[in-house]
Amino acid sequence: MVNELQNKLKDFSIQEFQQDLITWYLAEKRDLPWRKDQDPYKIWVSEIMLQQTRVDTVIPYFNAFIDKFPTIEALAAANEEEVLKAWEGLGYYSRVRNLHAAVKEVNESYSGIVPNTPEEISKLKGVGPYTKGAILSIAYNIPEPAVDGNVMRVFSRILSIWDDIAKPKTRKIFEEATYQIISKEDPSSFNQAVMELGALICTPTSPSCLLCPVREHCSAFKEGVQAELPIKSKKKKPKPLQMAAAVLYDQDRRLYIHKRPSTGLLANLWEYPNMEVQQEAGNTYRKQLQEFLLSTYGADVELLELSGTVEHVFSHLIWNISIFIGEVNNIPNDQLIAVTEKELEKYAFPVSHQKIYKIYLGSDKS
Structure with a gap:
């Protein structure tokens, strides 16, 4: 060359x-x-x-x-x-x-x-x-x-x-x-x-x-070939992933957030607890999420019906996130921390979870 x-x-x-x-x-x-x-x-x-x-x-x-x-x-x-x-x-x-x-x-x-x-x-x-x-x-x-x-x-x-x-x-x-x-x-x-x-x-x-x-x-x-250049082969399409996330609050209206691992995607950012969910007959996203919150964080919570959805596109992934809101009936383990809405301003969240918070603000929580 x-x-x-x-x-x-x-x-x-x-x-x-x-x-x-x-x-x-x-x-x-x-x-x-x-x-x-x-x-x-x-x-x-x-x-x-x-x-x-x-x-x-x-x-x-x-x-x-x-x-x-x-x-x-x-x-x-x-x-x-x-x-x-x-x-x-x-x-x-x-x-x-x-x-x-x-x-x-x-x-x-x-x-x-x-x-x-x-x-x-x-x-x-x-x-x-x-x-x-x-x-x-x-x-x-x-x-x-x-x-x-x-x-x-x-x-x-x-x-x-x-x-x-x-x-x-x-x-x-x-x-x-x-x-x-x-x-x-x-x-x-x-x-x-x-x-x-x-x-x-x-x-x-x-x-x-x-x-x-x-x-x-x-x-x-x-x-006359400017429209044909540059030659660039196409990337693979990003893989869709079905997720469910929970915005949990307690009787003092504090919210529960979780810090992502120090390596990997969105490392060290904060988020609302979430998981990958599967389409299964008789096992709704809400039910899967509720069981996950109890087994992972010890959070006893009754989630409301679906409050909204968020799509977020990465170069290799598309997150399709179903958002649920619920009041916590007990104190979860220390993997979740409770913060006031004012304190939230100190923590860095990925865009997808900023959108989740907006859905929470606009929802009927009763």
């Missing part, structure tokens, strides 16, 4: 491409909060937040997170509960747990300064090839490729690369292409410009080729 890439680049005007792209970016770039300066910490936080999450969604989270943890030292000193609460609703919580662990290491081992070499920054937890390239190029102006799906889409069209971008080995092709093309004078603007182009112009469907500042350099546009 190296020879093939060299052939593609042989007649490619790298300098003109850089100039057209960066000139457009400097004139048209969006006013985003992490672009106010080149603070490596803020760029790091933004890049972690932007993984698998839209810019519009990230902006308020980023602003609130930086207000709460304005420096490496502030985030390193925070406890995990605070950090998860600040991330609540963004999803993919392993991102923030890794960020928190890596920031502690930077604070302890690098005097609070984000490393500026590929070797050192790659050792930090959660910093993969893309994040490494983004921080080094944007914050430190080091010509490192930052290749994500957005960048692969742009360069698959620009250079007419027909390799499947869903395959991990394909990333190497695009990293090599970026190494060859990146501006050595202004890698910060170059990498951000490619990302911006993918977000605003060279979109997954219906790219705005007539508005594109580099269409003169684009092989796919010349060949």
